[in-house]
Amino acid sequence: MLERYDFNLLDKIADLSYLPENTAYNIRKNGLSAERKVTETVDITTKTDKPGIDITIKPFAKDETVHIPVIITESGHAETVYNDFYIGEGAVVTIIAGCGIHNSGCDESRHDGVHRFFIGKNAQVKYVEKHYGDGDGTGGKMMNPATKIYMESGSLCEMESVQIRGIDSTKRTTDAVLADNARLVVTERLMTHGEQVAESEMTVELNGSGASAQIISRSVAKDTSSQVFFPNAVGNAACRAHIQCDSILMDNAKIRSVPAITANHPDAQIVHEAAIGRINNDQLLKLMTFGIDEQEAENIIIEGFLK
Amino acid sequence: MLELKNVSFSVSDEVNGRELGIIDNISLTLEEGKFYVITGPNGGGKSTLARLIMGIEKPTAGQILFNDEDITNLSVSERAKKGIGYAFQQPPRFKGMTVRRLLSLAHGHDLPEDECCAYLTKVGLCSMDYLNREVDTSLSGGEVKRIEIATLMAREPQLAIYDEPEAGIDLWSFTMLVESFRMERNSNQKGSTVIISHQERIMQLADELIVVADGKVRTRGSKDEVFPTLLGEFDRKCGLRGNEEVQ
Numbered sequence: 001m002l003e004r005y006d007f008n009l010l011d012k013i014a015d016l017s018y019l020p021e022n023t024a025y026n027i028r029k030n031g032l033s034a035e036r037k038v039t040e041t042v043d044i045t046t047k048t049d050k051p052g053i054d055i056t057i058k059p060f061a062k063d064e065t066v067h068i069p070v071i072i073t074e075s076g077h078a079e080t081v082y083n084d085f086y087i088g089e090g091a092v093v094t095i096i097a098g099c100g101i102h103n104s105g106c107d108e109s110r111h112d113g114v115h116r117f118f119i120g121k122n123a124q125v126k127y128v129e130k131h132y133g134d135g136d137g138t139g140g141k142m143m144n145p146a147t148k149i150y151m152e153s154g155s156l157c158e159m160e161s162v163q164i165r166g167i168d169s170t171k172r173t174t175d176a177v178l179a180d181n182a183r184l185v186v187t188e189r190l191m192t193h194g195e196q197v198a199e200s201e202m203t204v205e206l207n208g209s210g211a212s213a214q215i216i217s218r219s220v221a222k223d224t225s226s227q228v229f230f231p232n233a234v235g236n237a238a239c240r241a242h243i244q245c246d247s248i249l250m251d252n253a254k255i256r257s258v259p260a261i262t263a264n265h266p267d268a269q270i271v272h273e274a275a276i277g278r279i280n281n282d283q284l285l286k287l288m289t290f291g292i293d294e295q296e297a298e299n300i301i302i303e304g305f306l307k
Numbered sequence: 308m309l310e311l312k313n314v315s316f317s318v319s320d321e322v323n324g325r326e327l328g329i330i331d332n333i334s335l336t337l338e339e340g341k342f343y344v345i346t347g348p349n350g351g352g353k354s355t356l357a358r359l360i361m362g363i364e365k366p367t368a369g370q371i372l373f374n375d376e377d378i379t380n381l382s383v384s385e386r387a388k389k390g391i392g393y394a395f396q397q398p399p400r401f402k403g404m405t406v407r408r409l410l411s412l413a414h415g416h417d418l419p420e421d422e423c424c425a426y427l428t429k430v431g432l433c434s435m436d437y438l439n440r441e442v443d444t445s446l447s448g449g450e451v452k453r454i455e456i457a458t459l460m461a462r463e464p465q466l467a468i469y470d471e472p473e474a475g476i477d478l479w480s481f482t483m484l485v486e487s488f489r490m491e492r493n494s495n496q497k498g499s500t501v502i503i504s505h506q507e508r509i510m511q512l513a514d515e516l517i518v519v520a521d522g523k524v525r526t527r528g529s530k531d532e533v534f535p536t537l538l539g540e541f542d543r544k545c546g547l548r549g550n551e552e553v554q
Contacts, residue, residue: 218402218403246402280399282395282397282398282399283399283401285363285383285399286395286398286399287412288382288383288384288387289361289383289384289387289392289393290384290387290412290413290415290458290462291384291387291388291415292384292387292412293382293384294384297384300404300412301401301404303403304401304402304403304404304408305402305403306403307403
């Protein structure tokens with residue numbers, strides 16, 4: 001059952017300070033389904049062959065919202081969870097996922113979420129995922145999300161992932177396959193500090209004519225943390241893709257970006273831009289001319305950059 | 308209000324290691340409630356002088372006093388808190404920072420929408436279109452420049468320094484900008500404004516013109532005294548009048 005402290009985590013990762021009244025949700029805590037609600041258009045069922053749930057949105061459902069957050073409060077709890085999303089033709093839905101780990105013990109807590117999205121014709125999905133860790137224990141907080149997205153013709157998927165603090169190690173893989181006129185927008189925001197390690201590997205295959213993808217990655221690496229990005233866009237049809245990776249490097253952190261763009265069709269237009277660097281000195285000076293000290297100016301710049 | 312006492316600034320030449328003088332022993336006093344225009348040839352030290360006053364550069368010799376207090380060793384933010392403001396010649400862009408947020412940061416607290424709009428209108432921007440736009444590469448150079456000017460207006464400092472505000476601004480907006488400076492000048496009796504400019508219409512607003520060349524104050528005085536001498540002096544320097552005289 002959920003306790004009061006759980007809502008602190010739920011609020012951080014899914015903006016849930018209380019259980020929603022009119023929308024569907026499934027809240028997983030320490031490997032068990034703690035709360036669940038289904039609606040006429042959103043069904044949630046527990047998988048029988050492995051841990052996880054199936055979320056089914058009926059065709060042409062309009063403006064649905066589903067919360068499926070996961071929290072881990074038991075030190076040493078490790079799990080791999082398989083969630084499948086079936087979005088019916090023409091449905092419009094916002095899915096708010098996210099994982100929060102509170103580890104006050106000395107054992108490693110780990111959540112590996114394996115998500116598959118089957119997005120029907122002309123459906124529109126907004127998927128928001130936040131990762132957050134806290135707790136003063138010495139045990140590590142690990143998250144390794146793997147996401148596969150299958151998009152039918154004319155569908156739209158906007159995926160937003162945020163990992164701002166507290167996760168010691170993360171390896172994210174995202175694969176998307178786009179049919180005719182499908183559009184994928186991925187926004188990834190990441191901040192690492194201490195000795196944290198983050199890796200993100202993304203492959204987008206644009207197989208249908210008129211398909212388009214926009215990948216925006218913004219990250220900040222502080223202290224001695226390290227980040228690696230492997231974005232890869234493959235154009236197999238007359239399509240457009242734009243990958244933009246911007247990173248701010250601080251202290252003794254390290255960032256590596258290894259982009260790949262592949263055009264297998266003469267009308268594929270694929271662009272990649274990447275920049276890694278320290279905070280621009282003129283930006284700091286500009287804010288300092290407002291009477292803001294250097295440290296605060298740095299925070300304001302990072303906050304805006306990751307917004 | 309502001310006093311520069313024997314201020315010099317030099318940098319080390321990267322090629323031969325020699326000291327390269329940028330500002331050479333300038334002493335200058337700026338009074339409260341006055342509108343100054345600093346002009347002079349490119350590379351003469353105007354922008355460096357402004358950056359020395361703001362604290363972005365530190366003088367290699369001399370002293371800077373603001374309201375009788377020695378601010379020579381104060382940081383940029385400390386000087387800003389004392390009431391000095393500066394609009395950059397080439398303003399930086401900020402990813403993720405909206406125009407409204409930047410204006411609010413400049414002002415010191417959250418600015419209501421109508422006040423933000425008023426500042427943007429002063430610099431010739433159709434305000435509602437810009438409030439929630441990010442100050443990033445999606446804006447043109449002229450737009451960023453005008454937003455920069457608006458931030459200094461929103462800051463309302465005791466001493467406002469604009470470094471070539473006209474640079475990159477189209478003619479229509481420039482007319483509006485000159486009007487805004489004129490209004491600032493007339494309404495702000497206590498604060499002082501320093502504009503680094505090459506534009507005659509901005510010079511015409513000045514209570515006093517200061518000509519900086521070769522790192523020194525070449526001359527200063529009312530616009531009626533100084534302005535007529537400007538064209539002749541610099542044309543001669545560039546050899547532009549030479550042919551005329553021969554003819």
